[in-house]
Amino acid sequence: MNSDVIIIGGGLMGSSIALQLAMRGCQCIVIDKASPGRHSSGVSAGGLRLLNRDPAEIPLSVEASKMWRDITSLVDSDCDARFPGQIRVAENKADMEKLEQRAALVRSLGYEHEEIIGKQELYQLVPALAPHCIGALINRTDGYARPYHALTAFRRKAESLGVKYYPSTEVYNVEKEAEIWSLKTSQGIFSSPILVNCAGAWANKFATSLGEAVPLEQKALMLMVTERLPHFVDPVMGAASRKLSFKQMQNGSLIIGGALVAKLDFAKEKTDIDWAQLAKSADTVISFFPQLKQVRIVRAWAGIEGFMPDNIPVLGQSQTHQNAYHAFGFSAHGFQLSPVIGKIMSQLILDGQAELPIEPFNINRFN
Amino acid sequence: MKNHYQLLIIGGGPAGLAAATIAAKDGISCAVLDEQPTLGGQIYRAIESIPEQRAKKLGSEYRRGKNIAEAFRLSDAEYYPNTKVWSLNNQREVGILQNDKASILSADQVIVASGAMERPVPFPGWTLPGVMQAGAGQILYKSAGIVPDNGVVLAGSGPLLLLLAWQYLHAGVEVKALLDVTPLSNHIGALPKFPRALLAHHYLTKGIGYQIALKRAGIPMLFGVSDLRADGDGVCQSVGFKHSGKQKTIESELLLTHFGVIPHIWLTQSAGCKHQWDDSQQCWRPEHDEWGNTDISGILVAGDGAGINGARSAEHAGRLAGLEALFALGVINQSERDNRGVKERKWVRGERHIRPFLEKYYQIPKKLLATDIDETIICRCEEIAAGEIRQAVRDGHDNTNQVKFFTRCGMGPCQGRQCSNAVAHLVADESGKSVKEMGHFRGRPPVAPLTLEQLATLKQEVAE
Numbered sequence: 001m002n003s004d005v006i007i008i009g010g011g012l013m014g015s016s017i018a019l020q021l022a023m024r025g026c027q028c029i030v031i032d033k034a035s036p037g038r039h040s041s042g043v044s045a046g047g048l049r050l051l052n053r054d055p056a057e058i059p060l061s062v063e064a065s066k067m068w069r070d071i072t073s074l075v076d077s078d079c080d081a082r083f084p085g086q087i088r089v090a091e092n093k094a095d096m097e098k099l100e101q102r103a104a105l106v107r108s109l110g111y112e113h114e115e116i117i118g119k120q121e122l123y124q125l126v127p128a129l130a131p132h133c134i135g136a137l138i139n140r141t142d143g144y145a146r147p148y149h150a151l152t153a154f155r156r157k158a159e160s161l162g163v164k165y166y167p168s169t170e171v172y173n174v175e176k177e178a179e180i181w182s183l184k185t186s187q188g189i190f191s192s193p194i195l196v197n198c199a200g201a202w203a204n205k206f207a208t209s210l211g212e213a214v215p216l217e218q219k220a221l222m223l224m225v226t227e228r229l230p231h232f233v234d235p236v237m238g239a240a241s242r243k244l245s246f247k248q249m250q251n252g253s254l255i256i257g258g259a260l261v262a263k264l265d266f267a268k269e270k271t272d273i274d275w276a277q278l279a280k281s282a283d284t285v286i287s288f289f290p291q292l293k294q295v296r297i298v299r300a301w302a303g304i305e306g307f308m309p310d311n312i313p314v315l316g317q318s319q320t321h322q323n324a325y326h327a328f329g330f331s332a333h334g335f336q337l338s339p340v341i342g343k344i345m346s347q348l349i350l351d352g353q354a355e356l357p358i359e360p361f362n363i364n365r366f367n
Numbered sequence: 368m369k370n371h372y373q374l375l376i377i378g379g380g381p382a383g384l385a386a387a388t389i390a391a392k393d394g395i396s397c398a399v400l401d402e403q404p405t406l407g408g409q410i411y412r413a414i415e416s417i418p419e420q421r422a423k424k425l426g427s428e429y430r431r432g433k434n435i436a437e438a439f440r441l442s443d444a445e446y447y448p449n450t451k452v453w454s455l456n457n458q459r460e461v462g463i464l465q466n467d468k469a470s471i472l473s474a475d476q477v478i479v480a481s482g483a484m485e486r487p488v489p490f491p492g493w494t495l496p497g498v499m500q501a502g503a504g505q506i507l508y509k510s511a512g513i514v515p516d517n518g519v520v521l522a523g524s525g526p527l528l529l530l531l532a533w534q535y536l537h538a539g540v541e542v543k544a545l546l547d548v549t550p551l552s553n554h555i556g557a558l559p560k561f562p563r564a565l566l567a568h569h570y571l572t573k574g575i576g577y578q579i580a581l582k583r584a585g586i587p588m589l590f591g592v593s594d595l596r597a598d599g600d601g602v603c604q605s606v607g608f609k610h611s612g613k614q615k616t617i618e619s620e621l622l623l624t625h626f627g628v629i630p631h632i633w634l635t636q637s638a639g640c641k642h643q644w645d646d647s648q649q650c651w652r653p654e655h656d657e658w659g660n661t662d663i664s665g666i667l668v669a670g671d672g673a674g675i676n677g678a679r680s681a682e683h684a685g686r687l688a689g690l691e692a693l694f695a696l697g698v699i700n701q702s703e704r705d706n707r708g709v710k711e712r713k714w715v716r717g718e719r720h721i722r723p724f725l726e727k728y729y730q731i732p733k734k735l736l737a738t739d740i741d742e743t744i745i746c747r748c749e750e751i752a753a754g755e756i757r758q759a760v761r762d763g764h765d766n767t768n769q770v771k772f773f774t775r776c777g778m779g780p781c782q783g784r785q786c787s788n789a790v791a792h793l794v795a796d797e798s799g800k801s802v803k804e805m806g807h808f809r810g811r812p813p814v815a816p817l818t819l820e821q822l823a824t825l826k827q828e829v830a831e
C-alpha cells in the first residue's frame with residue numbers, strides 16, 4: 001500500500017492530521033491496531049478546556065477553542081459540543097490566592113480568557129454548589145463534546161476526502177530505505193515517503209526506532225459515570241486544590257474524573273479500577289454537591305494515555321529523520337487540542353513551518 | 368466477617384451451596400455471599416421460610432432445595448445474605464456492599480455461582496408497565512405469595528413458562544392464554560436430538576405432565592405464535608399476536624414473558640475471564656473446564672452462570688468446583704479430588720442429555736432476537752430504539768462496542784444487562800455477520816450500581 005503520508009494511530013490526532021492533509025489534496029493512510037477511537041480518543045471525558053493550560057499550550061489551545069466553536073464547518077457535525085464554561089472553585093483564602101496568581105500569569109502572557117469571579121457570581125452560575133466556596137477562576141468559553149462522536153466525525157470527513165483507514169492493523173516496525181518508509185504490519189507492508197507518529201501511549205516504540213526515545217509514561221486514567229439526573233449544573237467543575245473534575249453531560253449523567261489512575265498492565269492492555277481512589281473522588285464530589293449522595297454510579301472505566309514528564313505533548317518534526325513527524329504524549333488533555341494539532345502538523349508537513357509556536361514541544365527537550 | 372478468605376463463593380443457589388457444603392470442612396475459611404435476604408437462589412428462593420402449603424403447590428423439584436439448604440447449614444461455611452457483590456477482578460478481590468457500606472474482600476479461590484437471568488427479548492410494548500418477565504412473577508409468588516388477580520397472559524418459550532402456568536393454575540390464577548413463540552420448525556429440528564433426551568426422560572414426562580394438566584384445565588395454549596406485542600395507553604391493556612396466519616388480540620393488564628435463561632456473566636466478565644458464544648444456548652458464557660476452572664487462576668464457575676444446565680446439574684458442578692478449590696488450596700490431593708468427583712462428573716454429563724433437545728426445541732427465532740421493527744425500544748435505560756442501532760451499523764460502527772459508544776445503548780443503570788444480547792443480535796443481523804464476531808459489550812464495573820455515598824464509605828475502610 002502506497003500513499004503520500006502514512007499515519008500510525010487512528011485516534012483523534014491521527015484523524016485530525018489526516019483530515020487537514022486531505023483538505024490540501026494530500027493522499028493519506030491511517031493505520032490503527034485496534035478500531036479507531038478504541039483508546040484515549042474514544043473514551044475520554046470530552047472536556048474542552050482552555051482553562052489552566054500550560055503556558056506553552058495556550059496559543060494552541062486558544063486557536064483550538066475557536067475551531068471547536070465552529071467545528072461543524074470543519075467536520076460537518078457539531079460533535080454534540082456545548083460551551084457552558086469551566087470553573088475552578090476556591091474553598092478558602094489560600095485557594096483564592098492561588099487562582100489570582102494564575103489569572104495574573106495568564107494576563108501577563110497577553111491573554112484575557114481566565115477570569116476571577118467572586119462568591120456572588122459563582123453561586124449565580126452554580127446554585128447547587130455547597131455553600132462554603134468563596135470564588136472561582138472561570139473560562140466562559142470552555143465546554144465539552146462527545147469524544148466518540150467527534151472521532152467519528154473527523155474520521156468520516158477525512159474518509160470523504162479520500163483518506164484510507166486500516167483498522168485492526170498493527171505496525172510492528174518501521175524502516176527507511178532510499179528515503180521511503182516501509183512499515184511492517186499485521187496486514188502486510190505499507191510504504192510512503194512521509195511518516196507521522198500518532199500512536200498515543202504506544203508512540204515511544206516508534207520514537208525509539210527513529211533513534212529518539214522519550215520518557216513517555218503510560219497511565220490508565222479512570223472515569224466514572226452516574227445514572228441520568230435532571231439538569232442541575234451548567235459549567236464543567238474543577239477545584240483549586242482538590243482532585244475534582246465533574247460535568248453533567250448532554251443526557252443528564254455525570255462524568256466524574258480528576259486525574260486518578262487505575263492499575264495498568266500495559267503489555268496486555270488490561271486495566272483494573274482502583275476503587276479506593278474512586279471512593280475518594282466520590283467523597284470529594286459529595287463534599288461539593290451533598291445532594292448527590294444517593295446518585296448511583298453505573299460505570300467506571302480507564303483509558304490508556306501517554307504522559308510526558310512535563311505534561312505537554314511532543315509535537316513536530318523528528319530530529320533524526322527529515323521526513324518523519326511526531327504528535328503524541330498529550331498527557332490527558334489532548335481532546336481539546338485535536339483540531340489545531342491537525343492544522344499545525346499539516347502546515348509543518350506541507351509548508352515546512354507551523355503558524356503557531358511549537359518549539360516547547362520539541363522531541364529533544366529531555367536530552 | 369474477615370477481610371480474607373481461602374474460599375469465597377458468590378451466589379447462594381444450588382451450585383454455591385453445594386460447593387460450600389463440600390469445601391467448608393477441615394478448617395477452611397469459606398464464606399457464601401448472596402444479595403438475597405434468604406438462601407436458595409432463584410430456584411429455591413425462600414426455601415427455609417416458605418409455608419409448607421405454598422411449597423407443596425410449587426412442586427417436588429422445589430422442595431428438593433430443603434435438603435440442600437439443610438446440608439449447607441451443617442457445614443462450617445459462613446453465610447452473608449443481603450450482601451451485594453459489585454466487583455470482581457483478576458486478583459480475586461471482591462467488592463461488596465452490606466448495609467450501605469462498601470468494602471473489598473480478597474480470597475485465594477473464588478467460585479462464581481451467580482446463576483442465570485431471564486433472556487431479555489425486546490418486542491413492541493415490552494417496556495409498558497404490566498409487561499414483566501415470568502421470573503419476576505414467580506419470585507413474587509415464592510417469596511410473598513403474590514399472584515395476579517385479574518388474570519394473566521403468558522408468552523414466550525422454554526420450560527419455565529410451562530411450569531409457571533402450572534403453578535398459577537394450582538394457585539387459582541386465571542391464565543388467559545399461553546402463547547408459545549417457538550416456531551413449529553423447531554419441533555422438527557429437535558427430533559434428531561430426541562433419542563438422547565430420552566436418557567433424561569424424567570424431565571420429558573414432567574413437561575408433558577404440565578401440558579396435560581393445563582389442557583385439562585381448558586387453558587388456551589397456542590403454538591407457533593409470532594408478531595407478539597403489548598399495547599395500551601401508558602400501561603399494558605392488550606396483547607397482540609399472529610397465530611395460524613390471523614392477527615389476534617387478548618385483553619389483559621398483565622403479560623408475563625419468558626424467553627429462556629442465559630448465564631449471569633457480569634462478574635466473570637468484569638474479572639476479565641474469557642467468554643465464548645454458545646450457539647446452541649444462544650448466549651455468551653465463560654470458558655471453563657469440567658472442574659469449573661476459568662482461564663484466570665483461582666476463579667471458578669459453577670451452575671447456570673457457567674452455561675445453562677439446570678438446578679440439579681448446578682448442584683453437581685458446585686461440588687466439583689468445591690473439590691477443585693480444595694485441591695488448589697492444597698487441602699486434598701489430585702487423586703482424592705478425582706475419586707470424590709467421579710460420580711459428580713458422571714451426573715453432570717447425565718444432566719446434559721436433555722439439553723440439546725431442549726435447546727433446539729425452545730430456540731428463539733432470529734426474528735425475535737433481532738427485531739425488524741425499528742421503533743422497538745432496545746435499551747430502556749437510555750431509550751434507544753432498534754432503528755438507531757441498525758442505522759449506527761449502516762454508518763460503519765460495525766461491532767457492539769462501537770455501537771454502544773455511538774448510541775449510548777447499554778450505558779444506563781442496568782449496565783447493558785437488558786440490551787447487550789439484543790444489540791449483539793441486531794448488529795450481527797444488520798452487518799450480515801455472526802453474533803460471535805460482533806463481540807459482547809466490554810464489562811464495565813461496578814457490576815451492580817452503588818451510590819456515591821456508598822462508594823465513599825470505602826475510603827474510610829482503606830484509611831483506617
Ligand SMILES: Cc1cc2nc3c(=O)[nH]c(=O)nc-3n(C[C@H](O)[C@H](O)[C@H](O)COP(=O)(O)OP(=O)(O)OC[C@H]3O[C@@H](n4cnc5c(N)ncnc54)[C@H](O)[C@@H]3O)c2cc1C
Pocket residue numbers: 008009010011012013014031032033034035036037038039040041042043044045046047048049169170171172198199200201202203221222223302303304305327328329330331332333334335336337
Ligand atoms: C479517561 C480519559 C479522559 C480524558 N479526558 C480528557 C478531557 O476531558 N479533555 C481532553 O482534552 N482530553 C482528555 N483526555 C485525553 C485525550 O483523550 C487524549 O489526549 C487524546 O485523545 C489523544 O489522542 P491520540 O490520537 O494521540 O491517542 P489515541 O486515541 O490513544 O490514539 C492512538 C492510536 O494509536 C494506535 N496504535 C498504537 N500503537 C499502534 C501500532 N503499533 N500500530 C497501529 N496503531 C497503533 C492505538 O490503537 C490508538 O488508537 C482523556 C483521556 C483519557 C484516557
